[in-house]
Amino acid sequence: MRNDAALNELSSLLGNRLSRSKSDLDLHGRSESHFPLTPPDAVAYPDSTAEVAEIVKICGRHGCPVVPWGVGTSLEGHALAFTGGVSVDFTRMNRVLKVNQEDMDVAVQPGVTREALNEELRATGLFFSVDPGANATLGGMAMTRASGTTAVRYGTMRENVLALEVVLADGRVIRTGTRARKTSAGYDLTGLMVGSEGTLGLVTELTLRLQGQPEAVSSAVCAFPTMEDAVNAVIATIQMGIPMARIEFVDPATAAAFNAYAGASFQEVPHLMVEFHGSEGGVKEEAETFREVVADFGASDFEWAVKPEDRKALWTMRHNAHYACLASRPGARAIVTDICVPISKLAEAVEETRADIAGASIHGPIVGHVGDGNFHTVLLFDEDNPTERAEAQAISHRMVERALRLGGTATGEHGIGVGKLDYMEAEHGDAWGVMGDIKRTLDPQNILNPGKMVRVN
Amino acid sequence: MRNDAALNELSSLLGNRLSRSKSDLDLHGRSESHFPLTPPDAVAYPDSTAEVAEIVKICGRHGCPVVPWGVGTSLEGHALAFTGGVSVDFTRMNRVLKVNQEDMDVAVQPGVTREALNEELRATGLFFSVDPGANATLGGMAMTRASGTTAVRYGTMRENVLALEVVLADGRVIRTGTRARKTSAGYDLTGLMVGSEGTLGLVTELTLRLQGQPEAVSSAVCAFPTMEDAVNAVIATIQMGIPMARIEFVDPATAAAFNAYAGASFQEVPHLMVEFHGSEGGVKEEAETFREVVADFGASDFEWAVKPEDRKALWTMRHNAHYACLASRPGARAIVTDICVPISKLAEAVEETRADIAGASIHGPIVGHVGDGNFHTVLLFDEDNPTERAEAQAISHRMVERALRLGGTATGEHGIGVGKLDYMEAEHGDAWGVMGDIKRTLDPQNILNPGKMVRVN
Known part of the structure; x- marks a missing residue:
């Protein structure tokens, strides 16, 4: 064998x-x-x-x-x-090693999940901000350069990993970065490793930035007449400089899935889910400005969630969007897309995608971290139906083409793996070759997660 | 020849x-x-x-x-x-190529200086945030991973360069990154190039993030009884989560230099210079919280600069600190140090440095971007006096040792060049070897800025 x-x-x-x-x-x-x-x-x-x-x-x-x-x-x-x-x-390397409360950072092993970390941090007044829907491990999140709902305010794993311990392909153990908040000492190996999907080394320890739990938090959901209105409201909000902590788009199909899966009672129209973090006065002011800005786009049905348990229910529902969409067609598999475009192109990207799905026989609810210009479709298909699978693949393919045409990227936060490998050359041109050169240098035998991210043979 | x-x-x-x-x-x-x-x-x-x-x-x-x-x-x-x-x-590649106002980004050639860019942006309601004291070029700032007074709020060049065009050692031209706000598509070559000091490629175009000009800005200077009080006030401020746009430390010697160079009238005691950006109400609230926090550390002599011209004068003075310190000893040369430590170690690092300088025959005013844990001394010496030069070098050396011992970095924002090359191994261990491997891969002939950052022979 x-x-x-x-x-x-x-x-x-x-x-x-x-x-x-x-x-x-x-x-x-x-x-x-x-x-x-x-x-x-x-x-x-x-x-x-x-x-x-x-x-x-x-x-x-x-x-x-x-x-x-x-x-x-x-x-x-x-x-x-x-x-x-x-x-x-x-799994067994799942310890929170050291919380440095004064410095607002923490050292963890790669098997700690984001929820376990935040549980551990609860009493400190600090939290770890990056939250992809799933309760992923922090090692995995670093390797895919994960982000999620709060990236618009606090950044992605790129901004929130301060330092790493990494086992290289030859078994050497290196440390990249320090606990200093910034440095100009050398090539940014931490940044090179974050998002490298295990192809350059295995991460065995992470030092992460933490955030202070805000004094006040306020969340809201509101409805829009059309998808374009909702997206244009996002663009206006971002351009106004309102410091959103979260701003998420939900299409009518996802709203329906929330109703069925989480007992919500949304109108089946486009919605935005938003959150503000700050001082009592600041949050109030921001929420008011937001309400004024989105009123111009026909926003209605505001529901504010100020109590912690209401907010938690709201964001748990959002985090479970993937599962809610899957449950909307029992037994189906899903291709989940992940394009990210400059925000000025967001309305165009979402509208073309919506029209594309509308013309297909399969369903594809749309949700998105629209403050970053990033959105997903959950393209549901019957595993045993090759026509449906082909349709899902074709829609996914056209989404990536669209993103690249609009100056964006094939993947905002899910990564390349094997699923997006075919788009690396189109997105990066000769720069993909440079990635291959780096891979060959750091892993000349190609033993570290071979076949992902780059092609080296 | x-x-x-x-x-x-x-x-x-x-x-x-x-x-x-x-x-x-x-x-x-x-x-x-x-x-x-x-x-x-x-x-x-x-x-x-x-x-x-x-x-x-x-x-x-x-x-x-x-x-x-x-x-x-x-x-x-x-x-x-x-x-x-x-x-x-x-110099001749100094054009601002395209301001994308809706997306809050801009494409520039590397020879554009940060002041020229902000002049060009004035009417757009946007600004480029990174501000090392000097009016450096944006290409140079990317190459040293520059930061400055506003990094505590808006990040360094690491966070503010979205994409690059780079000429590689073999003459190939690559583009790294896109205008999308985030991506998980491949190794972060933009991040690898930022801070690489021209040793991996020559940057010929940059796409930079812009920030919205805040609705309200308020700046202040205040005095402290001791250096330790001032530094501890910074730590408390950061830990309170007050979103400072700037928080700068000035020691008594620098205050004196400001008085002489810029006609200021500071007491010759430690000061903090701060700035708040936000809405009218938010700025007011933050400034008030700041005043309460620092009162516990004996802050006095608050001077608020709300009018644009007063703020400009204040920060121009700060940006000219290097020149003010140089002018305090006409004809002297300076070794400028740049350590950065975890903020919990800042008081210790500053105090040990102060004591070290106090025991020397040369002067070394201390200024710092203390919100990041980063500070500088301007070690002034007579070029023709080998004893003084040796003293300056020894103090600089001990500062780096101190930073590394305290979990920090030899350079927060100035870079390695040749001046800090001897510390790369101590700071990075085997990771420095990985940097050398990457350099050899991308520049096998070692023609790109040889002798800087890594040793390849």
Whole structure:
């Protein structure tokens, strides 16, 4: 069997923390994406950086692929072992190592999930801001350069990872960055690693920026007559400089899915979900300005959620949009798209996408982090119906073409994995070749998550 | 003469835009740093990206160093041709190419200075936030990952460069990034290039984020009994989450220099200079909270500058701190230090530095972007006095050691150049080796600004 020599050595190193059980392999062969079951040859559960380094060294000696695994919430097949090898599951490296309250930063192991971190931080007055819908691990979020609803205010993983510990392809352990807030000392290796999808190294520790819990928070939902009105309201809001903490778009189909899945009672029209963070007076002022700005676009049916439990219900619903959309067609699989465009092109991108979906036989609810110019469609198809799958793929393909034509990107926050690999050349031109050069330099054997992000052969 | 073959070809390409006049060479052999005159072999004045690519190709064929030049305000010898070669002066590539008002971004050529850009933007309601004291070029600022007084609110060049056009060592032209606000599509080559000091490529175009001019601005200066009080006031302010737009520390020596240079009338005690940006109500509320917080640390002598001309005078004075300090000892040269530490270590770092300078025979006024944990000393020495130079070097050396011991960085915003090269290994360990690997990959002949940032031989 392939990779047997490596697996034998890994077994000696890890004992029963190297699993080859079918259930475990299957568990690590499926993510929340639409890709077919792709089990790895084994699953390793390291306890420490030193063990991760040993795993990588062993795999390097035998040319065995090493594929990092968080909790499997990625959407582009990032964590699937398409060419076999070892899935390195960071479940056991899930400790919050040190909260530096004065400096508003925290050191964590890669297996900590964002919700677990925020639970741990609750008493400190601080929180970690980046929130993709899923309860992903922080290691996984760094590797896909994740963002979510609050990026418009607090940034993505790019802005919120201060420093990393990384195991390189040759087993060396490096530290990138420090706890200083800024530096001009050398190439930004932290930034190079964030978003590299495990193809340049395995992250074994992260130092993250934290934010102060705002003194006051206010959330709201409001309805719009048309999708264009809602999107234009977003553009106007951003251009007014209102410091939105969140501004999310929900289309009629998603509103209907929320009603069915979460017992909401939205009109089936476009909505915006917004949140303001600040002082009592500031939040009030911002909310009022927002209301005035969006009134020009026909906003109505304002519902304000000021009580913590109401806000929580609102954002839990938003975070579960993916699952709500899936539930709207039981048994369906989904291709989830993720384009991001300059905000001046957002109305055009959303409208063309809506029209495209309207002309298809499948459904595709639209939701988006529209303050960043980023939106998703959840293209639902019957796995056993090749026509539907082809339709979903074609709509997804046209969305990416549209994004690139409008000066945007194929993926705002989900990443490349294998799902968007075919668009790298169109988006980056010769710069994709430079990425390949960097990959070959840092991983000359191509053992680290091979087949993702770059093509090196 | 060395590099003659390259210079002959360059002369054919550029005609009289390749200069070998002594005055021009001398002008490009001296920056605002303490390094001795180091003229290049020639100065090239390209007009276009295509010409920059040709210059690099010609130099590549002959192994001739290529050193980018903005306006020579860097402080670590970045732009000096220590091993000869061609200084590529971007003076003629100084156009603002396109202001995208709706998207709050702008495309510029690298020779545009930050003041020229903001002049151009004046009527748009937008501004470019990054402001190192000097009126540097935007190309130079990207290359040193510059920041300045507003980084605490708006970020450094790392956060404000969206996309770049770069000429690589082999003459290929790549574009990194798009105008989308965020992306997960591939390695962050924009981030890799920002701060790379011209060692990985020559930037020929930048797309920069802009900010909306705030509705209301309020600035203030206040005095503190001791340096420790002032620094602890900063820490408390940051931890309170007051969204400072600027928060700058000025020590008694700098206050005295301001009095002499700019006709100010500060008490010769530590001061903070602060600024708030926001809505009328928000700014008022923040300023009031700030006043309450710093009162606990003995703040007094508040002077508020609300009128635009008063604010301008205040920040012009701050931006000229370097020149004011230089003028406090006519004829002196300066080593300007630039450490950055976690904010919880700031009081310790400043106090140890102060004591160190107090024990020396030379002067070293201290100023700092303390909201980021970043501060400078301007160590003034007589160029002809080796004892003084050695003292300045020793204090600078101990500051870096202190920063690294406290979990910080050798340079918050000035960069490595040659001046901080000796600290790269101590700060980064094996990660510095990775930087060298990347340099060798992207510039195998080591023609791009050789001798800076990494050692490749």
